[in-house]
Amino acid sequence: MRIAFYGHSCVSVMGSKIILIDPYLKGNPVAKTDPRDIVADYILVTHAHGDHLGDTVEIAKRTGATVIASYELSEWLIKQGVPNVHGMGTGGAFVFPDLFKVKQTQAWHSSSLPNGTACGIACGYLFWLDGVCFYHAGDTGLFSDIGRIIGKHDIDVAFLPIGGNFTMGPTDALIATGWLDCKYVVPVHYDTYSLIEQDGENFKKQIENKTQSRCILMKPDTVVNYDEIVMKNKK
Numbered sequence: 001m002r003i004a005f006y007g008h009s010c011v012s013v014m015g016s017k018i019i020l021i022d023p024y025l026k027g028n029p030v031a032k033t034d035p036r037d038i039v040a041d042y043i044l045v046t047h048a049h050g051d052h053l054g055d056t057v058e059i060a061k062r063t064g065a066t067v068i069a070s071y072e073l074s075e076w077l078i079k080q081g082v083p084n085v086h087g088m089g090t091g092g093a094f095v096f097p098d099l100f101k102v103k104q105t106q107a108w109h110s111s112s113l114p115n116g117t118a119c120g121i122a123c124g125y126l127f128w129l130d131g132v133c134f135y136h137a138g139d140t141g142l143f144s145d146i147g148r149i150i151g152k153h154d155i156d157v158a159f160l161p162i163g164g165n166f167t168m169g170p171t172d173a174l175i176a177t178g179w180l181d182c183k184y185v186v187p188v189h190y191d192t193y194s195l196i197e198q199d200g201e202n203f204k205k206q207i208e209n210k211t212q213s214r215c216i217l218m219k220p221d222t223v224v225n226y227d228e229i230v231m232k233n234k235k
Contacts, residue, residue: 001013001014001132002014002223002225003226005222006028008028008051008192009021009024009138009139010023010028013129013134015129015132017041017129019040020043021043021046021159023038023056023059024052025038031221035055036062042066042067042096043056043059043067043068044068044069045073046123046125046136047119047123048076048112048113049111051192052138064084065084066085066096067082068104068125069087069088070087070088070089071089076119090104100128102128103127103153104123104124104125109122109140109141122138122140125138135153135158135180135182140161140168141167142172142173142175146179146180147179155180156183157183157184157216157226158185160186160187162187163189163198164190170206174203178210181211182213185207
């Protein structure tokens with residue numbers, strides 16, 4: 001299984017299926033990948049802001065990927081001609097016919113379309129692929145249910161924002177990691193713009209010194225082999 005990071009909050013998990021999350025590529029100053037080169041079976045969209053909704057419509061139309069989003073955003077996507085859309089509500093879970101399982105989680109953030117129109121609420125996602133549990137927090141501040149509810153799911157990999165200003169910063173993301181007790185954390189939503197610049201190396205040190213988790217620090221447009229990382233850390 002491989003994990004690709006395209007910058008900002010856009011990641012792709014590639015195993016028996018390809019799960020793409022928040023595909024913000026065009027206009028992303030740190031992304032080099034062309035949306036036309038992206039493939040996906042499922043696209044998870046955490047909210048309607050342009051730096052997360054991004055190139056969803058274009059990629060979904062070209063690939064036929066099923067887009068998973070809040071109910072309100074899913075209705076908007078249908079109006080844009082996206083052929084395969086699945087709307088969800090916070091706390092809801094669904095198992096698709098191919099056995100891909102996803103659960104929509106709470107996130108403390110706003111959600112509006114690029115034209116400023118409010119569109120549903122922001123969310124995060126838990127999803128399971130090839131026996132591995134992933135959590136993408138989306139844009140969120142720190143809230144206690146990260147530990148009390150989300151952290152009960154035996155999470156292997158958590159993608160957490162650390163940029164601050166619009167989301168939690170490194171200090172709160174460190175607390176969230178401790179609550180989640182996940183095996184690995186991948187910091188996202190930082191260093192895209194000057195307003196959310198953070199020291200990723202220092203965050204990694206804090207995680208590995210103060211929690212039981214390990215930190216996978218990724219540069220934009222890089223890919224890691226998750227299975228190799230797990231095997232290396234078992235030695």
